[in-house]
Amino acid sequence: MSRAYNFSAGPATLPEPVLRQAQAEMLEWNGAGASIVEISHRGPEFMQVAREAEADLRTLMSIPDDYAVLFLAGGATTQQALMALNFAAPGQAADYVVTGHWGKTALKQARPYVDARIAADGEAGGFRDIPPRYDWRLTAGAAYVHYTANETIHGVEFRDVPDVGEAPLFADFSSSIAAEPLDVSRFGLIYAGAQKNLGPVGVTVVIVRRDLLERAGQPRADIFNYASHAASDSMLNTPPTWNWYLAGLVFKWMLAEGGVAEFARRNARKSALLYDTIDGSGGFYRNEVAVAARSRMNVPFFLHDPALDATFLKESASAGLISLKGHRVLGGMRASIYNTMPEAGVQALAAFMRDFQARFG
Ligand SMILES: *Cc1c(COP(=O)(O)O)cnc(C)c1O
DSSP states (O other), X not given: XXXXXXXXXXXXXXXXXXXXHHHHTSSOSTTSSSOGGGSOTTSHHHHHHHHHHHHHHXXXXXXXXXXXXXXXXXXXXXXXXHXXXXXXXXXXXXXXXXXXXXXXXXXXXXXXXXXXXXXXXOGGGTTOSOOOGGGOOOOTTOSOEEEESEETTTTEEOSSOOOOTTXXXXXXXXXXXXXXXXXXXXXXXXXXXXXXXTSOTTOEEEEEEGGGGGOOOSOOOGGGOHHHHHHTTTOSSOOOHHHXXXXXXXXXXXXXXXXXXXXXXXXXXXXXXHHHXXXXXXXXXEOOSOGGGBOSSEEEEEESSGGGHHHHHHHHHHTTEEOOBOOTTTOSEEXXXXXXXXXXXXXXXXXXXXXXXXXHO
């Protein structure tokens, strides 16, 4: 068996120890006589897994007690619609800061339910920078302000939590959750599909300030009601037990590796190495994002001559570096280097890029 370094943007690479443990427990979990995915979500075995996953995530991210933590199905995109239904009154305004593809998606999902306002939009500049805070047009009385902490496709990341005044701040952290220490108390709601930085696709983490759950929102079915999910410990219906379990193993692995502060240091080193390789290539490679807004999680880059793209992809795959093809929206290449990407993987990619340039430059 030979596992490559996998730069996929999502579903993304998982830590090998986690996969090995899941493999070992696949036929029987901990003396249960069955695997964890074959038993009731309400039985003591899965309840223990669920409780530990929540406790471990609370420890990892220092989540205050006045925040509920939900483990839901439906992906990040579903939450983008649900947050409008749950937290905005009919016709109420909500502000959207659009810094890339996912910010646009969030706006689109909310539009049927709220008076969605674009507070700032980076599209005119090709989403290569974050519109400066002093240019944002925030609406008085907005239900919330939404932004995308890290734009997975455009490679644009907020370095600081923006100050938006009165309205609660809602943030899509799908591709950067737990990548560095975060003051959760600055937010009304944080959500993240797990398949980038936390584990397997199929479970989405929602961290929401409990007082917001008392908002009336809009008429909706119980299954679309965050307060009901919180009241039933995310077991309003059958939760994605396998995904929840696997995410829990990732949380334990992260804690054992030194927690979020340690991953922040690794992520800084990994992204610096990659950007230095690109910037030091004399134009052979280029990244077009403003330096201060460059993502530490997703590094899109282009070869000076697109005719070399196919060769680059073929040779990198042969060298054990896979999934480097850029998103179709941008083209070129993209290296996703989440928490789960080892430093040795980024070092191997940087070495390959220098070698490729030496041969084709
Ligand atoms: C992947 C991604 C999404 C979409 O997640 P789904 O789970 O596919 O709905 C939303 N926002 C960001 C920032 C993402 O990276």
